[in-house]
Amino acid sequence: xxxxxxxxxxxxxxxxxxxVRLLVTLWFLLLLVLGTLASVTAHTTDAVAPYAVTITSTxxxxxxxxxATDDIRDAGNARFSLQNGTALWYGLNISSTPSGIxxxxxxxxxxxxxxxxxxxxxxxxxxQVLPFDQWNGTYxxxxxxxxxxxxxxxxxxxxxxxxxxxxxxxxxxxxLLLQLLGQKQSNIQVGLLExxxxxxxxxxxxxxxDFSLLKQNYTQVLTASDAASILPHAYACALNITSLLADxxxxxxxxxVLWKVQGxxxxxxxxxxxxxxxxxxxxxxxxxxxxxxxxxxxxxMFPMGSxxxxxxxxxxxxxxxxTPSASGTLTxxxxxxxxxxxxxxxxxxxx
Amino acid sequence: MKRIGLLCVFFVCFSSIFLLFPQRVTAIGDTTIIQxxxxxxxxxxxxxxxxxxxxxxxxxxxxxxxxxxxxADDGSFSSSIIPVGQQWRVTFSSTGTHxxxxxxxxxxxxxxxxVVANTVALLPTPVPQIEATTIALIKAGKxxxxxxxxxxxxxxxxxxxxxxxxxxxxxxxPVLFTGGGVLLLLAVLLLMISLWRRHRKRIDEEEEMETxxxxxxxxxxxxxxxxxxxxAKKQHPMLxxxxxxxxxxxxxxxxxxxx
Numbered sequence: 001x002x003x004x005x006x007x008x009x010x011x012x013x014x015x016x017x018x019x020v021r022l023l024v025t026l027w028f029l030l031l032l033v034l035g036t037l038a039s040v041t042a043h044t045t046d047a048v049a050p051y052a053v054t055i056t057s058t059x060x061x062x063x064x065x066x067x068a069t070d071d072i073r074d075a076g077n078a079r080f081s082l083q084n085g086t087a088l089w090y091g092l093n094i095s096s097t098p099s100g101i102x103x104x105x106x107x108x109x110x111x112x113x114x115x116x117x118x119x120x121x122x123x124x125x126x127x128q129v130l131p132f133d134q135w136n137g138t139y140x141x142x143x144x145x146x147x148x149x150x151x152x153x154x155x156x157x158x159x160x161x162x163x164x165x166x167x168x169x170x171x172x173x174x175x176l177l178l179q180l181l182g183q184k185q186s187n188i189q190v191g192l193l194e195x196x197x198x199x200x201x202x203x204x205x206x207x208x209x210d211f212s213l214l215k216q217n218y219t220q221v222l223t224a225s226d227a228a229s230i231l232p233h234a235y236a237c238a239l240n241i242t243s244l245l246a247d248x249x250x251x252x253x254x255x256x257v258l259w260k261v262q263g264x265x266x267x268x269x270x271x272x273x274x275x276x277x278x279x280x281x282x283x284x285x286x287x288x289x290x291x292x293x294x295x296x297x298x299x300x301m302f303p304m305g306s307x308x309x310x311x312x313x314x315x316x317x318x319x320x321x322x323t324p325s326a327s328g329t330l331t332x333x334x335x336x337x338x339x340x341x342x343x344x345x346x347x348x349x350x351x
Numbered sequence: 352m353k354r355i356g357l358l359c360v361f362f363v364c365f366s367s368i369f370l371l372f373p374q375r376v377t378a379i380g381d382t383t384i385i386q387x388x389x390x391x392x393x394x395x396x397x398x399x400x401x402x403x404x405x406x407x408x409x410x411x412x413x414x415x416x417x418x419x420x421x422x423a424d425d426g427s428f429s430s431s432i433i434p435v436g437q438q439w440r441v442t443f444s445s446t447g448t449h450x451x452x453x454x455x456x457x458x459x460x461x462x463x464x465x466v467v468a469n470t471v472a473l474l475p476t477p478v479p480q481i482e483a484t485t486i487a488l489i490k491a492g493k494x495x496x497x498x499x500x501x502x503x504x505x506x507x508x509x510x511x512x513x514x515x516x517x518x519x520x521x522x523x524x525p526v527l528f529t530g531g532g533v534l535l536l537l538a539v540l541l542l543m544i545s546l547w548r549r550h551r552k553r554i555d556e557e558e559e560m561e562t563x564x565x566x567x568x569x570x571x572x573x574x575x576x577x578x579x580x581x582x583a584k585k586q587h588p589m590l591x592x593x594x595x596x597x598x599x600x601x602x603x604x605x606x607x608x609x610x
Contacts, residue, residue, distance in 0.1 A: 062391075063391065064391070064392060085392060086392075086393075087394070087397075087399065112489075112490055128397055131486055139388055139389075139391070139392045140397075176400070178474065179398050179399075179400040179401065179402065180400060180402055180465070181402065181473065181474045182402040182403065182467075182473025182474045183473075183474040183476070184381075184383045184398075184401070184403075184476060185476045185477070186397065186398065188477070188482075190482075190485060190486050190489055191485075191489070191495075193489050193490075194489045194494060194495070195492065195494070258474075262477065263477075263482070263485040263486070263489060263495055264485065264495050264496070264497060264499065265477035265478075265481050265482050265485045265495070265499055266474065266475055266477055266499075267498075267499070270472070270474070270475050271474060273472045274471075274472045274473060274474050277470070277471040277472045278471065280471070281467050281468075281471050283402075283465055283467075285448050286400075286402075286448040286463055286465040287400075289448065289450050289463055290399070290400045290450075290463040293394070293450060293452075293461040293463065294394045294399055294400075294461065296458075296461075297393045297394045297395075297458065297459050297460070297461055298393055298394070
């Protein structure tokens with residue numbers, strides 16, 4: 001209350017003062033009621049579609065792999081995000097009812113990472129591999145911003161994140177090789193974002209015998225049930241890498257792949273020289289030890305057979321006796337990774 | 352005197368060469384950062400696998416939320432407790448494999464360092480400008496060139512070495528700067544000494560002449576016209592000026608002497 005207002009009130013008689021106070025209180029009450037009515041009306045106006053999207057997450061056990069619902073009020077443009085702060089690539093196994101509902105990049109023109117990795121081979125990149133990851137104060141993470149379009153009630157799309165998907169394993173191995181060969185810079189695999197390179201890399205390494213064996217053994221390491229069963233596969237991986245680097249035919253193809261992965265920013269000759277030098281180097285013990293130790297630490301955090309799963313589904317909101325709601329909700333089993341941002345006053349649609 | 356001057360010029364030129372071209376030398380060994388992320392971001396280190404050369408240095412930077420101490424499984428190194436935001440460094444003087452873990456979370460935080468001989472070429476780090484150009488091109492939906500070309504503008508110095516050659520300790524920038532500075536200082540000192548000597552010599556000559564003149568003047572006063580000033584002395588301009596200053600009012604006598 002300003003000093004001038006106080007002066008005016010002080011000049012009034014006591015009875016007049018009481019009347020003024022009453023009027024002011026009534027005015028505030030009126031504003032409150034109008035505001036509440038307006039918000040309720042706005043929510044009711046939004047409820048154009050007779051169905052809503054719900055999003056459910058399962059097995060998001062660690063804070064390094066998270067799901068966030070960006071905006072799922074519009075079932076035709078339900079948007080959500082996936083974040084990865086681990087060192088592993090994840091493949092995205094997608095299934096839907098009816099078939100054909102797939103997640104696409106929410107902003108295909110401005111988000112190169114999402115546009116690239118939600119193409120023909122859906123993948124969730126790890127942190128510190130691409131130059132566009134983010135730092136949230138505690139750890140780096142890579143983000144995919146996705147959207148799904150539903151056209152009616154009763155539809156469902158499921159996304160399973162798996163680190164043992166063959167393409168994800170391929171990219172894990174390439175990161176491992178770059179580190180082994182002495183690449184000290186992180187966020188260097190920008191070449192994967194170049195048009196056509198990702199498919200080119202996959203088709204090239206599929207023709208390499210030792211690389212295929214390495215993939216098999218590395219997958220065995222990732223799916224090991226206990227620490228004791230990791231070591232033999234880690235040893236096999238070390239042997240496969242030694243053979244891969246020593247084979248002159250595979251050497252050339254591998255140089256080409258590593259050159260493209262790094263965005264051609266390093267001369268091919270330099271990579272070839274490194275590979276040749278490494279054939280004379282004792283690194284088997286180091287790579288075996290590294291794979292064994294790293295995977296043993298991850299065993300407790302990424303229990304196999306319980307991959308993170310996201311389910312988006314549309315449900316009819318026109319159930320008799322229930323006030324229609326257009327807002328989506330997120331339910332989660334296990335450790336919740338995200339609190340829904342939609343208004344809490346809404347009623348969850350009935351299944 | 353000319354010789355000292357030439358010597359000084361030589362020293363200045365010699366030291367300037369080193370000061371003008373410091374960019375031609377590179378640092379001793381490489382320094383690589385390993386980030387400690389904490390047990391929540393298993394395996395806890397980035398990069399968890401690192402390959403480097405003998406005499407390269409690893410700096411462990413603690414970016415986790417708690418303090419950690421590092422221990423090598425083979426006992427080759429162990430750190431004190433590294434507080435949050437602080438760092439600890441270690442240099443490897445021989446080839447080998449070093450597995451390490453944290454004392455606090457040995458089952459969640461592990462890493463591996465492979466030290467190879469300096470003759471083994473490691474993958475080079477891209478030149479920052481080339482890398483930036485590559486990223487810009489890919490972001491624009493274009494293909495980067497097969498042979499990377501550096502723009503004409505001068506490139507900033509890289510944090511990592513661009514080649515795998517190990518530079519000589521004598522040509523490291525701190526040594527060169529210090530050497531150049533010392534040489535410059537020496538040249539200036541020599542110049543000052545030579546000037547001081549020249550100045551001293553001149554003063555000595557003047558004093559000597561003054562003394563001899565005083566003796567001569569004293570002799571001429573006592574013996575009056577019996578002793579005549581030798582013609583050679585009379586012709587010396589400095590002596591003449593001194594005589595003029597000293598006599599000061601005895602011009603007539605001087606004139607008489609001259610006559």
